[in-house]
Amino acid sequence: MHTGNVTDIPQGTGTTQQSSSQEEKVLISLRQIIRATDLYSRQLSKQVGLTAPQLMILQAIRNLGAVSISKLSNEVSLSQATVTSILDRLETRELVARHRSTQDKRVVHATLTDAGTSMLEQAPTPLQDLFSQRFDALENWEQSMLVAALQRIAAMMNAEDLDASPLLHVGGTMDHGMTD
Numbered sequence: 001m002h003t004g005n006v007t008d009i010p011q012g013t014g015t016t017q018q019s020s021s022q023e024e025k026v027l028i029s030l031r032q033i034i035r036a037t038d039l040y041s042r043q044l045s046k047q048v049g050l051t052a053p054q055l056m057i058l059q060a061i062r063n064l065g066a067v068s069i070s071k072l073s074n075e076v077s078l079s080q081a082t083v084t085s086i087l088d089r090l091e092t093r094e095l096v097a098r099h100r101s102t103q104d105k106r107v108v109h110a111t112l113t114d115a116g117t118s119m120l121e122q123a124p125t126p127l128q129d130l131f132s133q134r135f136d137a138l139e140n141w142e143q144s145m146l147v148a149a150l151q152r153i154a155a156m157m158n159a160e161d162l163d164a165s166p167l168l169h170v171g172g173t174m175d176h177g178m179t180d
Contacts (some may be wrong), residue, residue: 026153040127048123048163053078057086058112058120061096066109095119 041052050058053076060068060075067088073080087110090096095116101107112120135143154160 030153037084037127038126043124050117050119053082054090055120055123055126057083057090058095058116058123059126061110061112062117062120066099066111068107068109072110090116105169 002052030040037052044050044055048055054128056076059071060072064075067075067081069083076083078086085100087096091098093115094113096110097113098108098110101109135146138146153162
């Protein structure tokens, strides 16, 4: 005789299995995203010897022209300290140059060198270009749904406050013993 109590439901069935299966699907999808970005980072490093953040900085300088570190930092959504560290390595490789502003000596501008421009011409198309095209083709409600879901996942992983840029990459590739 069935009493209708919740305790009558066998353990390991129903909602728990469905929840576990859904959780596995989310984790597999996250792993696929991480893997795709990692493969892109490796391809970028192998083809032109740059990390994804370095490429992002070079592209932003190309697009903005002579740009202050603070504006560059805002453009690429990275901290000024991170941008300065990346610029140090790019300057050592003679891909960028830094100059003091003629109007305000406290402000430093970054510009591309000829070698930096040449490096950008050799770089593969950013991974997010295809993503951007496909995302833009979605309806507004689908875009909003994806943003909300990913923000929730970031919060669930205590990652919502991590320094991150809009360029798809994983951590970066080793460059003179450091990552950026």
